[in-house]
Amino acid sequence: MSGLIKSSIARKVAMALSALFLIIFLLLHFSVNFISIFSEDAFNEASHFMGTNPLVQFLMQPILILGVVFHFVMGFVLEAKNKASRPVKYSKYNGGASASWMSRNMLVSGAVILAFLGLHFYDFWVHEMTVKYVEGDMSGVIPGTEHLRYYEEMHAKFADLWRVIFYCVGFALLSLHLLHGFQSAFQSIGVRKFRNAIVKLGNIYAIVIPLGFIFIALFHFITQ
Amino acid sequence: MAILDSKVPEGPIKDKWTTYKDKINLVNPANKRHIDIIVVGTGLAGGSAAATLAELGYNVKAFAYQDSPRRAHSIAAQGGINAAKNYMGDGDSNYRLFYDTVKGGDYRSREANVYRLAEVSGNIIDQCVAQGVPFARDYGGLLDNRSFGGVLVSRTFYAKGQTGQQLLLGAYSAMNRQIARGKIDMYNRHEMLDVVVVNGSARGIIARNLITGEIERHSAHAVVIATGGYGNVYFLSTNAMGSNATAAWKIHKKGAFFANPCFTQIHPTCIPRTGDYQSKLTLMSESLRNDGRIWVPAKLDDAKALQEGRLKPTQIAEEDRDYYLERRYPAFGNLVPRDVASRAAKERCDAGYGVNATGEAVYLDFSSAIERYGKEQAKIHNIKSPSAAKVYELGKAIVEAKYGNLFQMYEKIVDENPYETPMMIYPATHYTMGGVWVDYNLMTTVPGLYCIGEANFSDHGANRLGASALMQGLADGYFVLPYTIGDYLSNEIRTGKIPTDSPEFDEAEKSVKDRIDFFVNNEGTNSVDYYHKKLGKIMWEKCGMSRNEKGLKEAIAEIKALRDEFWKEVKVPGGADELNPELEKAGRVADFLELGELFAMDALNRNESCGGHFREESVELDGEQKGEAKRNDTEYAYVSAWEFKGEPSDAVLHKEQLEFKDIELKQRSYK
Amino acid sequence: MNLTLKIWRQKDSKAKGQMVEYKVTDISEHMSFLEMMDVLNEGLVAKGEEPVAFDHDCREGICGMCSLQINGEAHGPDRGITTCQLHMRMFNDGDTIVIEPWRAAAFPVIKDLIVDRTAFERIQQAGGYISINTSGNTQDANAIPISKEAADKAMDAATCIGCGACVAACKNASAMLFTSAKVSQFALLPQGRVEATERVMNMVKQMDLEGFGNCTNTGACEIECPKGISLENIARMNREYLAASLAKS
Numbered sequence A: 001m002s003g004l005i006k007s008s009i010a011r012k013v014a015m016a017l018s019a020l021f022l023i024i025f026l027l028l029h030f031s032v033n034f035i036s037i038f039s040e041d042a043f044n045e046a047s048h049f050m051g052t053n054p055l056v057q058f059l060m061q062p063i064l065i066l067g068v069v070f071h072f073v074m075g076f077v078l079e080a081k082n083k084a085s086r087p088v089k090y091s092k093y094n095g096g097a098s099a100s101w102m103s104r105n106m107l108v109s110g111a112v113i114l115a116f117l118g119l120h121f122y123d124f125w126v127h128e129m130t131v132k133y134v135e136g137d138m139s140g141v142i143p144g145t146e147h148l149r150y151y152e153e154m155h156a157k158f159a160d161l162w163r164v165i166f167y168c169v170g171f172a173l174l175s176l177h178l179l180h181g182f183q184s185a186f187q188s189i190g191v192r193k194f195r196n197a198i199v200k201l202g203n204i205y206a207i208v209i210p211l212g213f214i215f216i217a218l219f220h221f222i223t224q
Numbered sequence B: 001m002a003i004l005d006s007k008v009p010e011g012p013i014k015d016k017w018t019t020y021k022d023k024i025n026l027v028n029p030a031n032k033r034h035i036d037i038i039v040v041g042t043g044l045a046g047g048s049a050a051a052t053l054a055e056l057g058y059n060v061k062a063f064a065y066q067d068s069p070r071r072a073h074s075i076a077a078q079g080g081i082n083a084a085k086n087y088m089g090d091g092d093s094n095y096r097l098f099y100d101t102v103k104g105g106d107y108r109s110r111e112a113n114v115y116r117l118a119e120v121s122g123n124i125i126d127q128c129v130a131q132g133v134p135f136a137r138d139y140g141g142l143l144d145n146r147s148f149g150g151v152l153v154s155r156t157f158y159a160k161g162q163t164g165q166q167l168l169l170g171a172y173s174a175m176n177r178q179i180a181r182g183k184i185d186m187y188n189r190h191e192m193l194d195v196v197v198v199n200g201s202a203r204g205i206i207a208r209n210l211i212t213g214e215i216e217r218h219s220a221h222a223v224v225i226a227t228g229g230y231g232n233v234y235f236l237s238t239n240a241m242g243s244n245a246t247a248a249w250k251i252h253k254k255g256a257f258f259a260n261p262c263f264t265q266i267h268p269t270c271i272p273r274t275g276d277y278q279s280k281l282t283l284m285s286e287s288l289r290n291d292g293r294i295w296v297p298a299k300l301d302d303a304k305a306l307q308e309g310r311l312k313p314t315q316i317a318e319e320d321r322d323y324y325l326e327r328r329y330p331a332f333g334n335l336v337p338r339d340v341a342s343r344a345a346k347e348r349c350d351a352g353y354g355v356n357a358t359g360e361a362v363y364l365d366f367s368s369a370i371e372r373y374g375k376e377q378a379k380i381h382n383i384k385s386p387s388a389a390k391v392y393e394l395g396k397a398i399v400e401a402k403y404g405n406l407f408q409m410y411e412k413i414v415d416e417n418p419y420e421t422p423m424m425i426y427p428a429t430h431y432t433m434g435g436v437w438v439d440y441n442l443m444t445t446v447p448g449l450y451c452i453g454e455a456n457f458s459d460h461g462a463n464r465l466g467a468s469a470l471m472q473g474l475a476d477g478y479f480v481l482p483y484t485i486g487d488y489l490s491n492e493i494r495t496g497k498i499p500t501d502s503p504e505f506d507e508a509e510k511s512v513k514d515r516i517d518f519f520v521n522n523e524g525t526n527s528v529d530y531y532h533k534k535l536g537k538i539m540w541e542k543c544g545m546s547r548n549e550k551g552l553k554e555a556i557a558e559i560k561a562l563r564d565e566f567w568k569e570v571k572v573p574g575g576a577d578e579l580n581p582e583l584e585k586a587g588r589v590a591d592f593l594e595l596g597e598l599f600a601m602d603a604l605n606r607n608e609s610c611g612g613h614f615r616e617e618s619v620e621l622d623g624e625q626k627g628e629a630k631r632n633d634t635e636y637a638y639v640s641a642w643e644f645k646g647e648p649s650d651a652v653l654h655k656e657q658l659e660f661k662d663i664e665l666k667q668r669s670y671k
Numbered sequence C: 001m002n003l004t005l006k007i008w009r010q011k012d013s014k015a016k017g018q019m020v021e022y023k024v025t026d027i028s029e030h031m032s033f034l035e036m037m038d039v040l041n042e043g044l045v046a047k048g049e050e051p052v053a054f055d056h057d058c059r060e061g062i063c064g065m066c067s068l069q070i071n072g073e074a075h076g077p078d079r080g081i082t083t084c085q086l087h088m089r090m091f092n093d094g095d096t097i098v099i100e101p102w103r104a105a106a107f108p109v110i111k112d113l114i115v116d117r118t119a120f121e122r123i124q125q126a127g128g129y130i131s132i133n134t135s136g137n138t139q140d141a142n143a144i145p146i147s148k149e150a151a152d153k154a155m156d157a158a159t160c161i162g163c164g165a166c167v168a169a170c171k172n173a174s175a176m177l178f179t180s181a182k183v184s185q186f187a188l189l190p191q192g193r194v195e196a197t198e199r200v201m202n203m204v205k206q207m208d209l210e211g212f213g214n215c216t217n218t219g220a221c222e223i224e225c226p227k228g229i230s231l232e233n234i235a236r237m238n239r240e241y242l243a244a245s246l247a248k249s
Ligand SMILES: Cc1cc2nc3c(=O)[nH]c(=O)nc-3n(C[C@H](O)[C@H](O)[C@H](O)COP(=O)(O)OP(=O)(O)OC[C@H]3O[C@@H](n4cnc5c(N)ncnc54)[C@H](O)[C@@H]3O)c2cc1C
Pocket: B040, B041, B042, B043, B044, B045, B046, B047, B063, B064, B065, B066, B069, B071, B072, B073, B074, B075, B076, B077, B078, B079, B080, B081, B163, B164, B190, B191, B192, B193, B226, B227, B228, B229, B238, B239, B240, B243, B244, B246, B247, B283, B430, B431, B452, B453, B454, B455, B466, B467, B468, B469, B470, B471, B473
């Protein structure tokens, strides 16, 4: 088993598993957000459930955070090791001739995603934590009303143009990250069956989901 | 001639090897670990020998000039390997393989050796399959065979067009296992530059570390030479750039007789030369002749126009084409043996009918095959009166399935599409049947010094059949040498480690160092390649596909003169104590310059035409065979084994008379 | 045609190297790339300078000896070929061609364009074989039928020539394609299954020890591989490795 943790293949398998986990999470996250376009109430209900259910809060959330942290830390570790494998660089290296930009720049797209996640955490997660656990308000309503607060808070965030732009850029890079990453994760865990289907599905996922997030951001910006 | 004892065991040919193995002296397993063996060369022969000797328990040191055993030139063999398995049930047997090989070699090989080769051939396939060599299989999951080189049965095993590669990688993997076990010490990027003979027996070698330039001494109880053929004496050949005769030549100078140097194989289907910068020639598999038709223009004017680029081959009408092989050899047509096909191409080109700018190329045309297959396919698919385009399309698909990768390789090199315009081919030096003389044990005339694979002269006589060199290399290495060497080594168990500080080692090392010092310090004017190319030209023109007394005498004089000039005017940049490819080449060319002369002497001595050696003086004078090669069994049914006496010209000829008890001698006829 | 060459020159493994510019003239488009290098070297020898050292042997794309990163690509701009099969018709008169050795921590430069690829040897020695006695009598070759499909796939993996282009082309200098080709060949054959667990564990371990990078699945190796070895082999090795690790634990 120790070989499984120390070897290059094991690291990549772990990377792929964390990524697949994130892919599933992202789909969930997207579904919830998408509701905000149709129904304020339904979005509020869903958000409140997610925000207060102990299973989600105390099991899923830590796993998710761990997953994200593991994924990007491992991303940096792999990149550092990979860089060390070629100490003397080529004076001319035509990487584009044989591999896509996305595949060669996973760290670049990843870093932008990380920056985006920073903002995202600051905007929502830190805020939620402060309200719920520092201020101790688990009600989820706008003070003095019976109305759930989630939709309004979220909607208000998209008033700033700069934030919307940042969102769009972040998701554009997530799209690039996944255009390579989705099928790569399957390759890493050794799944080669249904290769064509996986590549197609990956392309659809990598375009539809980020585009959907961008659409949601723009929707809220325009409907201010 | 008592001096040449072939040590062929008594008894009927079928039992010789078995009986001999039963009686041979063996080394006790516990003693094997006290015995060191040096194997120089890690191609099919050396690689398989090193692995097996290590498996048996000997301590092996193996040497190769490349950076890995996997790169030996055996890797380049395309077509396949013969074995008398009779899996196809077409009547093959050990005897038939034996018979075909002796006949194919034009009756100049030693019967007992060839029979043994046929006998162990089946075991090679078993062995290789067990190692994981991915031979081609049929849909039932069993091994597939193809026919090769115009014999009457299908006995050739193959792995796509990369049989040599797969067999070598098999031997390489067996070596790797022994390297991992510590039983083989592998010396990559090392070149053997001399053998050390102590009290008449081989006791070690001097090698140069090609990275650092360091000269090293290695001792052993026996030395095995498996360094491949000497085809590069022609400069241009299908051999690798580094293929050389140095090891074989060095042992020749230390007492090992050199046999039949003039027996070389010129392969008919190689991609022609395009200019003076040409560094090597590429073989196109012989299998192409199964479907390609060979022709040149019938009119000299057309040939001129082709040479000047004014005419395209497709513009020449059918009746203006000369399918000279079909014309001269109606029975075998385009499938005549290699030597015959090569000479016929040369004859046409010498007469001015060559088809490219250099005038040294003939066409290999697939248009008839495409049409034939196309019509066949149309019938199979029930297409009534198909259009010419449809026929072409269907036919092309079949040709592509059979030869697609070869056509692609051709197109990469020549930049012409062989489906649309005929391929150009020309003969090129490919294999050397001659080599170091060995007895039945594969031991040279120096005790404890063995020679296996293409480097020895053994099994192919005057002409080698396709797919039999791989067989011989592996037979020698896996199944013959590991037994026969025990007979010698059983007397060595009390010898102990061989010291490397003896005067013999001092002396050998000194001569190696002196030569290197000469090269790096000589203030010459011409590069090594300059001399190599000149030598190649002499060899090709005067000791090539057809030879005559006058030409050979000139060649001897010219090579001698060239050698003298080389030793005055050669220029080798760089130093001795570093990686220096020019220095490596210089040493190899120096040896080729001596070997070339012996080659010409041998060709001059053999005033008969046999196999690849065609003497213009020895042809049929009349009858149906008029103008064809004429073998002379009464005077020349012997192996010429040359003993070195200071200068190539002083070499002394010893004859090993060949006896054919199990095969009747016949003139080959392909009419 | 006339060309400008920028070539990495380095005296030996310890020396510091640099790019040096050369001109060659009258290059025929029919020449192979290495014949063009021969012309350059002939010229250098005539001038009394040291020729450029590069690895090569068979010059027909099978021994795997030739290397060279040409204009930033392993074995140059053409596909499905080695450097020795690259022809000058791929270039134009007046071009500048940058020629460098393979670059990887595990492939140190020995001299000029020659690198040390013995890391590959050690990977093979770690398990790239089937343990059978080469001197003994084995069973008949047709005793184990192997489906044509498995045999063909094993053959495709086995065509690797060990040139190192996969490592050279990979942005991570990873040797996964090379290692997986051998692991796959044997994994696909019944003869190889017996030692499959040990083999994959040991070969991967050695591969990691040599300092090759990780696989990001960019696919550059497959594209630059002169023999077109498929990424499928890497997936297979990943699978084999996972199964082996689980079996071992
Ligand atoms: C293009 C081509 C296609 C062929 N196709 C076929 C075929 O289809 N079927 C067939 O049966 N035969 C074929 N042959 C012939 C056959 O491949 C060879 O005869 C055979 O492989 C030779 O094997 P070997 O082990 O004797 O030598 P090689 O494989 O040439 O090995 C020589 C070894 O010696 C080493 N060496 C050489 N000199 C020195 C030195 N001075 N010091 C240290 N080491 C040295 C080298 O490093 C190498 O390891 C073909 C040959 C060629 C060239």
